[in-house]
Amino acid sequence: MDLKKELNNEQYLAATHVEGPLLILAGAGSGKTRVITYRIAHLIKNCGVSPYNILAITFTNKAAREMAERASFLLGEENLYGIWINTFHAACGKILRRYADRIGFSSNFIIYDESEVQVVLKECLRRLNIDEKYLDARAVRNYISRAKDEMISWKDFTKTYNTYNNHMYRMVADVYKMYQETLLANNAMDFDDMILMTIKLFKENPDVLEYYQEKFKFIMVDEYQDTNMAQYEFVRLLASKYKNLCVVGDDDQSIYGFRGADIRNILEFENEYHDCKVIKLEQNYRSTQNILDAANKIIRNNTERRSKRLWTEQGRGEPITRYEADDHNDEALYIVSAIQDGVRNGMKYSDFTILYRINALSQTIEKALSRFGIPYRVYGGLKFFDRKEIKDIVCYLRVLDNPLDDVALRRIINVPKRGIGDVSYNHAYDIAMREGTNVLNVFLNAGNYSELSRTATKLTSFALKIMDMMMKKDSMGISEYVKYVIYESGMIDELKRENTDEAESRIENLMEFISVANEYENEIQESPEAESLNNLTSFLQTIALSTDMDRQENEDADMVTLMTIHNSKGLEFPVVFVIAMEEGTFPSMRAELPEEVEEERRLCYVAITRAMKKLYLTHSRLRLLYGRTNYRVPSRFLRELEIGAENEKDKSEKSTNFRTGAVRKGAFGRVVNSVGDVKALNQKTETVSANDFKVGDRVKHKKFGNGTIVKMEGSGDKTIVEIQFDSTGMKRLMLAYAKLSHI
DNA sequence: CGACTGGCCGAGTTA
DNA sequence: CGGCCAGTCG
Numbered sequence: 001m002d003l004k005k006e007l008n009n010e011q012y013l014a015a016t017h018v019e020g021p022l023l024i025l026a027g028a029g030s031g032k033t034r035v036i037t038y039r040i041a042h043l044i045k046n047c048g049v050s051p052y053n054i055l056a057i058t059f060t061n062k063a064a065r066e067m068a069e070r071a072s073f074l075l076g077e078e079n080l081y082g083i084w085i086n087t088f089h090a091a092c093g094k095i096l097r098r099y100a101d102r103i104g105f106s107s108n109f110i111i112y113d114e115s116e117v118q119v120v121l122k123e124c125l126r127r128l129n130i131d132e133k134y135l136d137a138r139a140v141r142n143y144i145s146r147a148k149d150e151m152i153s154w155k156d157f158t159k160t161y162n163t164y165n166n167h168m169y170r171m172v173a174d175v176y177k178m179y180q181e182t183l184l185a186n187n188a189m190d191f192d193d194m195i196l197m198t199i200k201l202f203k204e205n206p207d208v209l210e211y212y213q214e215k216f217k218f219i220m221v222d223e224y225q226d227t228n229m230a231q232y233e234f235v236r237l238l239a240s241k242y243k244n245l246c247v248v249g250d251d252d253q254s255i256y257g258f259r260g261a262d263i264r265n266i267l268e269f270e271n272e273y274h275d276c277k278v279i280k281l282e283q284n285y286r287s288t289q290n291i292l293d294a295a296n297k298i299i300r301n302n303t304e305r306r307s308k309r310l311w312t313e314q315g316r317g318e319p320i321t322r323y324e325a326d327d328h329n330d331e332a333l334y335i336v337s338a339i340q341d342g343v344r345n346g347m348k349y350s351d352f353t354i355l356y357r358i359n360a361l362s363q364t365i366e367k368a369l370s371r372f373g374i375p376y377r378v379y380g381g382l383k384f385f386d387r388k389e390i391k392d393i394v395c396y397l398r399v400l401d402n403p404l405d406d407v408a409l410r411r412i413i414n415v416p417k418r419g420i421g422d423v424s425y426n427h428a429y430d431i432a433m434r435e436g437t438n439v440l441n442v443f444l445n446a447g448n449y450s451e452l453s454r455t456a457t458k459l460t461s462f463a464l465k466i467m468d469m470m471m472k473k474d475s476m477g478i479s480e481y482v483k484y485v486i487y488e489s490g491m492i493d494e495l496k497r498e499n500t501d502e503a504e505s506r507i508e509n510l511m512e513f514i515s516v517a518n519e520y521e522n523e524i525q526e527s528p529e530a531e532s533l534n535n536l537t538s539f540l541q542t543i544a545l546s547t548d549m550d551r552q553e554n555e556d557a558d559m560v561t562l563m564t565i566h567n568s569k570g571l572e573f574p575v576v577f578v579i580a581m582e583e584g585t586f587p588s589m590r591a592e593l594p595e596e597v598e599e600e601r602r603l604c605y606v607a608i609t610r611a612m613k614k615l616y617l618t619h620s621r622l623r624l625l626y627g628r629t630n631y632r633v634p635s636r637f638l639r640e641l642e643i644g645a646e647n648e649k650d651k652s653e654k655s656t657n658f659r660t661g662a663v664r665k666g667a668f669g670r671v672v673n674s675v676g677d678v679k680a681l682n683q684k685t686e687t688v689s690a691n692d693f694k695v696g697d698r699v700k701h702k703k704f705g706n707g708t709i710v711k712m713e714g715s716g717d718k719t720i721v722e723i724q725f726d727s728t729g730m731k732r733l734m735l736a737y738a739k740l741s742h743i
Numbered sequence: 744c745g746a747c748t749g750g751c752c753g754a755g756t757t758a
Numbered sequence: 759c760g761g762c763c764a765g766t767c768g
Contacts, residue, residue, distance in 0.1 A: 060758075089758060191757090194758095256757075258757085357756075359755080363759095380757090417746085419746095421746085423744055424745095566756050588755065624759095626753080628759090
């Protein structure tokens, strides 16, 4: 490991900084993960620091995993034994499990996801007689979450807002209080609480804080610009003894203001730690100069930032292409053809990524991709762990882990349908409260209560089934047990009886969940610090902190990727499409204040800097969104980028090769795109005319093989042919792009 | 008492 | 266009 050789000068200075605070301002693509991992390696190998004394914090599991992989590549896994490379939430989770009793929780506490939080809040609103029309659960959730980001407890909240005597805030304060009491009573925390409870633990238990301060003599925080006040405080407490704190971030990539990220944490790091060293990484190893120019052009419109300018030793590369579509379908078809052209020229599907501001925009693209047989995967949207069947099985496991988990119990009480509903549950809940026992216990003895007489038999047999499953808990491994519960619960039988495509896919998801459990088992075996907790508890915690991005299902599969810009942060792709660059969508119509628009602009900066070789920016004059078709105005970001729209007439030609950025007179009257590859322009294939084909013709397609045209729609460039292929079935293709030939 | 259906309202980014 | 709730049917 020759640091001098493998790092540039700034990277080297950052990686070899050992003691005292260090701020690394790392521009997009400047090799920041590289610097962190080399610094870890340097500390351990050259400075004699024990891995046990190192804490590295990231925001996503994916980033944590990548960092751990790269560090063990440098040092070998055996030399990392005892290091913590975790997300904020996972690190706090580990600490809290160990000391939960010090703050009034038991160590198998559960983490509520957003939908469970909503359920609890709705219940609170109902009990407080607050009309949801005036104050709904969503709004309350926002108030509470923002308060928690700033470490404002319900007591503080009440105090502060009492002085304003504002009716709305008073109500929020009441809900906040009841919400926290409910969580505590259920031995549950929300995501925000995990950080807050750890801070509380530290503040109330100096011995615990001291222990972790000593343990984590060296602390590193990735994506520091995304920290909120609570996370800042967590880090500050841990680092306050040795001050060996290294934070890495980029103020230009701060895009989580809406969840409380406070950009001041990074902008004011130097004031907070005044003897700190600051290193800027500006050399970019990811993108071409054209892409970086665009990024610089966009971000210079922001005022609240530290100056930074990305540069590269790579050449100018491909010009950036802007495409103005007629409508959302046209936009999708343009992307499809650009991808098909790229693939025809030797690129892989996995080289292409489509980024958008909001999840709803993936719909049209998905339809077009599947229509043309292009493999793709969508991150986000309806997430795996949000699917009904997955939540159901998770709730089964939660009840089996902790029979007092009423929220989970309520969810599975009628899954599969067994004729028990809310009314029975509520009766049982009241009885349990009255008698100081738990709901499951009441179910078991349902025959003794007149309120439950009608459903008593069903309730008792359900409770017995749960008890039966509980007995088997310790006799098998996690994945085996998960499988057992999935079948034993009757979920599979019910789905099989439904016999629909949807049920089929739910069964597949449940099977996939078994492999999630399987993966967990494998990871646990590799993990140095085998958890002392029982397997089920720890498995449940792990999946509570998992997201879609973390499931590495055939990661190297050759597929086009679709995701929101937020999800794309930290990733890179050869070809990037940023779609729906229109006012109201990007920037969002909700961004009104100047600082909100600046955050949108940073988001645009993030999107642009994901691209390595080629960047497409698309927008449409018409778009169907939320069930309405509207006229759209091009995004102000396109104007700031000074890239004119492509000429409509050239659509079919231009799509024949992805290298044809070409010079075009733009909508803003300026010629900006640099000249494309002339050779590539000349390589374009001759345009296919609709007149060359008719229904019934036998044709050949490069990918799908031989087939028969069964239908033709539209005319000219827009002709769509439906072909029954001999081996691959029915496909609908754009004639202009399908490159068909007669046989 | 629970299941099912129709109508209405709302529509962002996330660990 | 879709999720959720209220009202009605079984």
